[in-house]
Amino acid sequence: MEIKRHEVKKRMSRVVVYNNTVYLCGQVAKDSTKGMADQTTTMLEKVDTLLGSVGSNRDKILSATIYVKDMSLFQEMNDVWDNWVNEGYAPARACVEAKMAREELLVEISIVAAL
Numbered sequence: 067m068e069i070k071r072h073e074v075k076k077r078m079s080r081v082v083v084y085n086n087t088v089y090l091c092g093q094v095a096k097d098s099t100k101g102m103a104d105q106t107t108t109m110l111e112k113v114d115t116l117l118g119s120v121g122s123n124r125d126k127i128l129s130a131t132i133y134v135k136d137m138s139l140f141q142e143m144n145d146v147w148d149n150w151v152n153e154g155y156a157p158a159r160a161c162v163e164a165k166m167a168r169e170e171l172l173v174e175i176s177i178v179a180a181l
Contacts, residue, residue, distance in 0.1 A: 090177040106146040127157040133164040
């Protein structure tokens with residue numbers, strides 16, 4: 067099986083496809099100056115775009131790992147997530163509090179999906 071890497075940079079590929087599985091690198095908000103709801107919304111829009119670029123979609127997500135800067139923001143993130151995930155298609159998911167790569171980031175997500 068061939069490994070296909072998309073949007074390859076020095077440190078990472080934004081998307082890797084192998085054996086009919088899609089792996090996304092960590093996705094963050096388009097505008098990190100916004101609050102949790104906006105950051106979550108635009109982060110998930112990036113997930114939609116990247117999955118679509120290789121022929122997958124949010125209903126095919128197998129696993130999501132969500133990193134939240136502060137668990138006091140957990141419910142605000144979940145409100146956006148719950149409206150984004152289609153009923154009956156919730157993936158396996160973990161959510162942890164984590165120190166972010168940049169101070170202004172509130173949330174990041176890593177995705178594994180079927181093709």
